[in-house]
Amino acid sequence: MSISRRTVLASGIALPLTAPLAACDRTSAEPIPPNVPPLKSVAPSPFGTAIKALQIDDPDWVALARANVDQLTPEWEMKMEYILADGLDRPRFDRSDRIAAFAKAQGMAMHGHTLIWYAQGKEVFEGLSGAAFDRAFDGYIAAVAGRYRGKVRSWDVVNEPILDDGSALRDCHWSARYGQDGYILRAFEKARIADPDAVLFLNEYNQESIPAKGVQFLKLVERLLKAGCPLQGLGLQSHLWIDIPEGVIAAYMREVAQFGLPIHVSELDCTLRTENRLDLRSQADRLALQSDRVTELASAFAALPERQRFAFTVWGLRDTDSWYRQGQKDDGRDKPLAFDSFGRPNPMAQALVAGFRT
Ligand code: 9MR
Numbered sequence: 330m331s332i333s334r335r336t337v338l339a340s341g342i343a344l345p346l347t348a349p350l351a352a353c354d355r356t357s358a359e360p361i362p363p364n365v366p367p368l369k370s371v372a373p374s375p376f377g378t379a380i381k382a383l384q385i386d387d388p389d390w391v392a393l394a395r396a397n398v399d400q401l402t403p404e405w406e407m408k409m410e411y412i413l414a415d416g417l418d419r420p421r422f423d424r425s426d427r428i429a430a431f432a433k434a435q436g437m438a439m440h441g442h443t444l445i446w447y448a449q450g451k452e453v454f455e456g457l458s459g460a461a462f463d464r465a466f467d468g469y470i471a472a473v474a475g476r477y478r479g480k481v482r483s484w485d486v487v488n489e490p491i492l493d494d495g496s497a498l499r500d501c502h503w504s505a506r507y508g509q510d511g512y513i514l515r516a517f518e519k520a521r522i523a524d525p526d527a528v529l530f531l532n533e534y535n536q537e538s539i540p541a542k543g544v545q546f547l548k549l550v551e552r553l554l555k556a557g558c559p560l561q562g563l564g565l566q567s568h569l570w571i572d573i574p575e576g577v578i579a580a581y582m583r584e585v586a587q588f589g590l591p592i593h594v595s596e597l598d599c600t601l602r603t604e605n606r607l608d609l610r611s612q613a614d615r616l617a618l619q620s621d622r623v624t625e626l627a628s629a630f631a632a633l634p635e636r637q638r639f640a641f642t643v644w645g646l647r648d649t650d651s652w653y654r655q656g657q658k659d660d661g662r663d664k665p666l667a668f669d670s671f672g673r674p675n676p677m678a679q680a681l682v683a684g685f686r687t
Pocket of ligand 1 (some may be wrong): 404405408410488534566596652
Protein backbone atom coordinates (compact mmCIF):
# COMPACT_ATOMS: atom_id res chain seq x y z
CA MET A 330 0.00 0.00 0.00
CA SER A 331 1.51 3.29 -1.03
CA ILE A 332 1.62 5.73 1.84
CA SER A 333 1.67 8.78 -0.42
CA ARG A 334 -1.78 8.02 -1.74
CA ARG A 335 -3.37 7.95 1.64
CA THR A 336 -5.69 10.62 2.85
CA VAL A 337 -4.87 12.35 6.08
CA LEU A 338 -8.10 13.02 7.93
CA ALA A 339 -8.79 15.70 10.48
CA SER A 340 -7.64 13.62 13.41
CA GLY A 341 -4.18 13.46 11.92
CA ILE A 342 -4.18 9.72 11.31
CA ALA A 343 -3.46 8.45 7.81
CA LEU A 344 -6.26 6.41 6.37
CA PRO A 345 -6.97 4.62 3.15
CA LEU A 346 -9.35 6.39 0.77
CA THR A 347 -12.96 5.31 0.76
CA ALA A 348 -14.00 2.78 -1.84
CA PRO A 349 -17.56 1.57 -2.33
CA LEU A 350 -18.64 -1.23 -0.04
CA ALA A 351 -21.54 -3.57 -0.49
CA ALA A 352 -24.78 -2.48 1.20
CA CYS A 353 -25.42 -1.49 4.79
CA ASP A 354 -25.33 -2.93 8.29
CA ARG A 355 -25.57 -6.67 7.64
CA THR A 356 -26.44 -8.23 4.32
CA SER A 357 -27.49 -11.75 3.47
CA ALA A 358 -24.08 -12.29 1.84
CA GLU A 359 -22.27 -11.58 5.08
CA PRO A 360 -21.15 -14.31 7.42
CA ILE A 361 -23.00 -14.24 10.74
CA PRO A 362 -20.77 -15.56 13.50
CA PRO A 363 -22.13 -17.93 16.10
CA ASN A 364 -22.49 -16.56 19.60
CA VAL A 365 -19.07 -15.65 20.87
CA PRO A 366 -18.01 -15.78 24.51
CA PRO A 367 -17.57 -12.49 26.39
CA LEU A 368 -14.35 -11.04 25.00
CA LYS A 369 -12.94 -10.30 28.46
CA SER A 370 -13.31 -13.98 29.32
CA VAL A 371 -11.04 -15.09 26.47
CA ALA A 372 -8.54 -12.22 26.30
CA PRO A 373 -5.12 -13.03 27.77
CA SER A 374 -5.00 -9.62 29.51
CA PRO A 375 -7.48 -6.95 30.58
CA PHE A 376 -9.78 -6.25 27.62
CA GLY A 377 -10.74 -2.62 27.11
CA THR A 378 -12.79 -0.28 24.99
CA ALA A 379 -12.77 3.41 24.26
CA ILE A 380 -15.60 5.24 25.99
CA LYS A 381 -17.37 8.58 25.49
CA ALA A 382 -19.13 9.98 28.56
CA LEU A 383 -22.53 10.02 26.82
CA GLN A 384 -22.36 6.24 26.34
CA ILE A 385 -22.86 5.90 30.09
CA ASP A 386 -26.44 7.02 29.42
CA ASP A 387 -27.00 4.32 26.79
CA PRO A 388 -28.19 1.13 28.53
CA ASP A 389 -27.42 -1.01 25.48
CA TRP A 390 -23.83 0.25 25.39
CA VAL A 391 -23.45 -0.26 29.14
CA ALA A 392 -24.75 -3.85 28.90
CA LEU A 393 -22.37 -4.64 26.06
CA ALA A 394 -19.45 -3.07 27.93
CA ARG A 395 -20.23 -4.88 31.19
CA ALA A 396 -20.36 -8.18 29.36
CA ASN A 397 -17.17 -7.76 27.35
CA VAL A 398 -14.66 -5.37 28.89
CA ASP A 399 -12.85 -4.78 32.15
CA GLN A 400 -10.96 -1.62 31.19
CA LEU A 401 -11.89 1.80 29.75
CA THR A 402 -9.97 4.45 27.80
CA PRO A 403 -11.65 7.87 27.44
CA GLU A 404 -11.90 8.37 23.67
CA TRP A 405 -11.48 12.18 23.68
CA GLU A 406 -12.73 13.79 26.89
CA MET A 407 -9.44 13.34 28.75
CA LYS A 408 -7.49 15.20 26.06
CA MET A 409 -6.43 18.83 25.94
CA GLU A 410 -9.12 19.54 23.34
CA TYR A 411 -11.74 18.98 26.03
CA ILE A 412 -9.92 19.75 29.28
CA LEU A 413 -8.53 23.09 28.03
CA ALA A 414 -11.47 24.12 25.82
CA ASP A 415 -12.19 27.04 28.20
CA GLY A 416 -8.51 27.97 28.55
CA LEU A 417 -5.58 27.08 30.77
CA ASP A 418 -7.10 28.59 33.90
CA ARG A 419 -10.42 26.81 33.63
CA PRO A 420 -9.72 23.11 33.08
CA ARG A 421 -12.79 20.97 32.51
CA PHE A 422 -12.73 17.61 34.26
CA ASP A 423 -16.47 16.93 34.41
CA ARG A 424 -16.53 14.27 31.71
CA SER A 425 -13.31 12.48 32.59
CA ASP A 426 -14.45 12.50 36.24
CA ARG A 427 -17.73 10.95 35.14
CA ILE A 428 -15.95 8.23 33.21
CA ALA A 429 -13.62 7.58 36.16
CA ALA A 430 -16.60 7.29 38.53
CA PHE A 431 -18.33 4.91 36.10
CA ALA A 432 -15.22 2.77 35.82
CA LYS A 433 -14.96 2.58 39.61
CA ALA A 434 -18.65 1.73 40.03
CA GLN A 435 -18.35 -1.03 37.44
CA GLY A 436 -15.10 -2.41 38.86
CA MET A 437 -13.32 -1.61 35.61
CA ALA A 438 -9.76 -0.35 35.26
CA MET A 439 -9.00 2.89 33.45
CA HIS A 440 -6.25 3.86 31.03
CA GLY A 441 -5.51 7.60 30.73
CA HIS A 442 -5.41 9.00 27.19
CA THR A 443 -3.55 11.25 26.42
CA LEU A 444 -1.38 13.92 28.05
CA ILE A 445 0.80 15.34 25.26
CA TRP A 446 -0.17 15.06 21.58
CA TYR A 447 1.21 17.00 18.61
CA ALA A 448 -2.38 17.43 17.38
CA GLN A 449 -3.63 19.32 20.41
CA GLY A 450 -2.91 22.35 22.58
CA LYS A 451 -1.39 24.57 19.88
CA GLU A 452 -3.90 27.42 20.19
CA VAL A 453 -3.66 27.44 23.99
CA PHE A 454 0.13 27.31 24.17
CA GLU A 455 1.33 29.28 21.16
CA GLY A 456 0.95 32.71 22.76
CA LEU A 457 3.00 31.80 25.83
CA SER A 458 6.53 33.03 26.39
CA GLY A 459 9.30 30.60 27.41
CA ALA A 460 8.86 30.47 31.17
CA ALA A 461 5.08 30.67 30.94
CA PHE A 462 5.11 27.85 28.39
CA ASP A 463 7.14 25.71 30.77
CA ARG A 464 4.82 26.44 33.67
CA ALA A 465 1.78 25.60 31.56
CA PHE A 466 3.30 22.39 30.13
CA ASP A 467 4.48 21.10 33.50
CA GLY A 468 1.37 22.36 35.25
CA TYR A 469 -0.97 20.63 32.83
CA ILE A 470 0.66 17.26 33.33
CA ALA A 471 0.81 17.75 37.10
CA ALA A 472 -2.88 18.72 37.24
CA VAL A 473 -4.25 16.01 34.98
CA ALA A 474 -2.05 13.07 35.92
CA GLY A 475 -2.20 14.18 39.58
CA ARG A 476 -6.01 14.31 39.56
CA TYR A 477 -6.29 10.73 38.34
CA ARG A 478 -3.54 9.29 40.49
CA GLY A 479 -4.88 6.08 41.98
CA LYS A 480 -7.77 6.11 39.48
CA VAL A 481 -5.92 5.13 36.31
CA ARG A 482 -3.54 2.20 36.04
CA SER A 483 -1.66 3.73 33.15
CA TRP A 484 -1.24 6.77 30.88
CA ASP A 485 -0.52 7.45 27.25
CA VAL A 486 1.95 10.18 28.17
CA VAL A 487 2.90 11.05 24.59
CA ASN A 488 0.78 10.21 21.57
CA GLU A 489 1.88 9.80 17.95
CA PRO A 490 5.32 11.47 17.80
CA ILE A 491 6.32 9.94 14.43
CA LEU A 492 5.57 11.12 10.89
CA ASP A 493 3.23 8.96 8.80
CA ASP A 494 5.96 7.73 6.45
CA GLY A 495 8.24 6.90 9.36
CA SER A 496 11.02 9.11 8.02
CA ALA A 497 11.43 11.19 11.19
CA LEU A 498 9.76 12.52 14.32
CA ARG A 499 7.12 15.21 13.88
CA ASP A 500 7.83 18.88 14.34
CA CYS A 501 5.13 20.46 16.48
CA HIS A 502 4.56 23.18 19.08
CA TRP A 503 6.04 20.91 21.76
CA SER A 504 9.20 20.06 19.80
CA ALA A 505 9.66 23.73 18.85
CA ARG A 506 10.33 24.50 22.51
CA TYR A 507 11.98 21.32 23.82
CA GLY A 508 13.26 19.44 20.76
CA GLN A 509 11.88 16.31 19.12
CA ASP A 510 13.04 13.91 21.81
CA GLY A 511 13.12 16.67 24.43
CA TYR A 512 9.38 17.19 24.77
CA ILE A 513 8.84 13.47 25.12
CA LEU A 514 11.47 13.19 27.84
CA ARG A 515 10.07 16.16 29.71
CA ALA A 516 6.49 14.86 29.50
CA PHE A 517 7.47 11.47 30.91
CA GLU A 518 9.49 13.03 33.71
CA LYS A 519 6.59 15.25 34.74
CA ALA A 520 4.10 12.40 34.50
CA ARG A 521 6.35 10.23 36.67
CA ILE A 522 6.31 12.90 39.38
CA ALA A 523 2.56 13.48 39.12
CA ASP A 524 1.65 9.80 39.30
CA PRO A 525 4.47 7.56 40.51
CA ASP A 526 2.29 4.44 40.30
CA ALA A 527 0.82 4.61 36.80
CA VAL A 528 2.49 2.66 34.01
CA LEU A 529 3.66 5.26 31.49
CA PHE A 530 3.16 4.53 27.78
CA LEU A 531 4.31 5.91 24.46
CA ASN A 532 1.44 5.38 22.01
CA GLU A 533 1.71 5.28 18.19
CA TYR A 534 -0.27 4.09 15.18
CA ASN A 535 0.89 2.13 12.10
CA GLN A 536 4.11 1.01 13.80
CA GLU A 537 2.74 -2.55 13.52
CA SER A 538 1.66 -2.14 9.89
CA ILE A 539 4.17 0.14 8.14
CA PRO A 540 7.71 -1.23 8.56
CA ALA A 541 9.48 2.15 8.20
CA LYS A 542 7.35 3.61 10.94
CA GLY A 543 7.99 0.59 13.13
CA VAL A 544 11.75 1.04 12.73
CA GLN A 545 11.49 4.70 13.69
CA PHE A 546 9.46 3.79 16.78
CA LEU A 547 11.98 1.16 17.88
CA LYS A 548 14.84 3.65 17.47
CA LEU A 549 12.97 6.25 19.46
CA VAL A 550 12.25 3.83 22.30
CA GLU A 551 15.90 2.82 22.38
CA ARG A 552 17.03 6.47 22.60
CA LEU A 553 14.50 7.30 25.30
CA LEU A 554 15.47 4.35 27.45
CA LYS A 555 19.17 5.16 27.06
CA ALA A 556 18.43 8.72 28.15
CA GLY A 557 16.82 7.41 31.35
CA CYS A 558 13.25 8.18 30.35
CA PRO A 559 10.69 6.61 32.72
CA LEU A 560 8.97 5.01 29.75
CA GLN A 561 7.40 1.77 30.94
CA GLY A 562 5.04 0.58 28.24
CA LEU A 563 4.53 0.57 24.49
CA GLY A 564 1.14 1.32 22.96
CA LEU A 565 0.43 -0.20 19.56
CA GLN A 566 -2.74 1.59 18.45
CA SER A 567 -3.51 -1.00 15.75
CA HIS A 568 -5.83 0.97 13.50
CA LEU A 569 -5.67 -1.78 10.90
CA TRP A 570 -6.93 -2.10 7.32
CA ILE A 571 -7.57 -5.15 5.19
CA ASP A 572 -4.58 -4.94 2.83
CA ILE A 573 -1.80 -5.04 5.40
CA PRO A 574 0.40 -7.85 4.11
CA GLU A 575 0.16 -11.12 6.02
CA GLY A 576 2.84 -11.59 8.66
CA VAL A 577 3.86 -7.94 9.05
CA ILE A 578 1.93 -7.43 12.29
CA ALA A 579 3.15 -10.65 13.91
CA ALA A 580 6.76 -9.98 12.93
CA TYR A 581 6.62 -6.48 14.42
CA MET A 582 5.07 -7.75 17.64
CA ARG A 583 8.01 -10.13 18.10
CA GLU A 584 10.46 -7.30 17.44
CA VAL A 585 8.93 -4.68 19.72
CA ALA A 586 8.57 -7.26 22.49
CA GLN A 587 12.37 -7.48 22.72
CA PHE A 588 12.50 -4.39 24.94
CA GLY A 589 10.77 -6.53 27.55
CA LEU A 590 8.26 -3.75 28.25
CA PRO A 591 4.50 -4.21 28.70
CA ILE A 592 2.58 -3.95 25.42
CA HIS A 593 -0.86 -2.36 25.08
CA VAL A 594 -2.84 -2.96 21.90
CA SER A 595 -4.46 0.34 22.59
CA GLU A 596 -6.96 1.31 19.85
CA LEU A 597 -7.83 -1.68 17.67
CA ASP A 598 -10.21 -1.25 14.78
CA CYS A 599 -9.97 -2.51 11.20
CA THR A 600 -11.64 -0.57 8.43
CA LEU A 601 -13.04 -2.36 5.38
CA ARG A 602 -12.37 0.70 3.24
CA THR A 603 -9.45 0.69 0.86
CA GLU A 604 -7.63 3.31 -1.14
CA ASN A 605 -8.60 1.80 -4.46
CA ARG A 606 -11.70 3.49 -5.84
CA LEU A 607 -12.28 0.59 -8.24
CA ASP A 608 -12.04 -2.06 -5.55
CA LEU A 609 -14.88 -4.46 -6.37
CA ARG A 610 -14.22 -7.00 -3.64
CA SER A 611 -17.40 -8.06 -1.86
CA GLN A 612 -18.22 -7.22 1.74
CA ALA A 613 -17.77 -10.92 2.60
CA ASP A 614 -14.28 -10.93 1.03
CA ARG A 615 -13.34 -7.82 2.95
CA LEU A 616 -14.63 -9.26 6.21
CA ALA A 617 -12.57 -12.41 5.63
CA LEU A 618 -9.41 -10.31 5.17
CA GLN A 619 -10.31 -8.28 8.24
CA SER A 620 -10.66 -11.47 10.27
CA ASP A 621 -7.24 -12.66 9.10
CA ARG A 622 -5.48 -9.48 10.20
CA VAL A 623 -7.33 -9.26 13.52
CA THR A 624 -6.63 -12.91 14.30
CA GLU A 625 -2.96 -12.33 13.48
CA LEU A 626 -2.80 -9.38 15.88
CA ALA A 627 -4.68 -11.14 18.70
CA SER A 628 -2.58 -14.26 18.31
CA ALA A 629 0.69 -12.31 18.28
CA PHE A 630 -0.41 -10.52 21.44
CA ALA A 631 -1.42 -13.77 23.12
CA ALA A 632 2.04 -15.17 22.32
CA LEU A 633 3.79 -12.45 24.35
CA PRO A 634 5.17 -13.42 27.75
CA GLU A 635 2.44 -12.92 30.34
CA ARG A 636 4.16 -9.97 32.05
CA GLN A 637 4.18 -8.08 28.75
CA ARG A 638 0.46 -8.51 28.03
CA PHE A 639 -0.66 -5.24 29.59
CA ALA A 640 -4.07 -4.82 27.94
CA PHE A 641 -5.92 -5.20 24.66
CA THR A 642 -8.27 -2.35 23.81
CA VAL A 643 -10.78 -1.92 20.97
CA TRP A 644 -11.50 1.61 19.80
CA GLY A 645 -15.24 1.30 20.42
CA LEU A 646 -17.67 -1.59 20.72
CA ARG A 647 -20.33 -1.20 17.99
CA ASP A 648 -19.54 -0.18 14.42
CA THR A 649 -21.70 2.90 14.85
CA ASP A 650 -19.60 3.95 17.88
CA SER A 651 -16.48 4.12 15.71
CA TRP A 652 -14.79 7.36 14.70
CA TYR A 653 -14.98 5.97 11.14
CA ARG A 654 -18.76 6.16 11.37
CA GLN A 655 -19.05 9.75 12.61
CA GLY A 656 -20.00 12.85 10.62
CA GLN A 657 -18.54 13.30 7.17
CA LYS A 658 -16.29 10.27 7.58
CA ASP A 659 -19.34 7.97 7.74
CA ASP A 660 -20.07 5.99 4.59
CA GLY A 661 -22.83 4.08 6.42
CA ARG A 662 -21.22 0.75 5.56
CA ASP A 663 -17.90 0.28 7.28
CA LYS A 664 -17.69 -2.41 9.95
CA PRO A 665 -14.47 -1.61 11.79
CA LEU A 666 -15.40 -3.03 15.21
CA ALA A 667 -16.35 -6.28 16.93
CA PHE A 668 -20.11 -5.64 17.24
CA ASP A 669 -22.70 -4.35 14.80
CA SER A 670 -24.98 -1.41 15.48
CA PHE A 671 -27.36 -3.72 17.41
CA GLY A 672 -24.57 -5.09 19.59
CA ARG A 673 -24.49 -8.47 17.78
CA PRO A 674 -21.04 -9.97 17.27
CA ASN A 675 -19.38 -9.23 13.95
CA PRO A 676 -16.88 -11.60 12.35
CA MET A 677 -14.22 -9.50 14.09
CA ALA A 678 -15.42 -10.76 17.49
CA GLN A 679 -14.92 -14.32 16.35
CA ALA A 680 -11.51 -13.41 14.91
CA LEU A 681 -10.44 -12.02 18.29
CA VAL A 682 -11.54 -15.18 20.06
CA ALA A 683 -9.71 -17.34 17.52
CA GLY A 684 -6.53 -15.26 17.86
CA PHE A 685 -6.57 -15.21 21.65
CA ARG A 686 -7.01 -18.98 21.74
CA THR A 687 -4.11 -19.86 19.42
O1 9MR B 1 -11.81 8.39 18.11
C1 9MR B 1 -11.37 9.68 18.52
C2 9MR B 1 -12.33 10.74 18.02
O2 9MR B 1 -13.60 10.55 18.63
C3 9MR B 1 -11.78 12.11 18.35
O3 9MR B 1 -12.61 13.10 17.74
C4 9MR B 1 -10.35 12.26 17.80
C5 9MR B 1 -9.73 13.59 18.19
O4 9MR B 1 -9.67 13.69 19.58
O5 9MR B 1 -9.53 11.23 18.30
C6 9MR B 1 -9.98 9.92 17.97
O6 9MR B 1 -9.12 8.97 18.56
C7 9MR B 1 -7.78 8.95 18.09
C8 9MR B 1 -6.88 8.67 19.28
O7 9MR B 1 -7.09 9.60 20.30
C9 9MR B 1 -5.43 8.65 18.86
N1 9MR B 1 -5.21 7.72 17.78
C10 9MR B 1 -6.09 7.85 16.62
C11 9MR B 1 -7.54 7.82 17.08
C12 9MR B 1 -8.49 7.89 15.87
O8 9MR B 1 -8.32 9.09 15.19
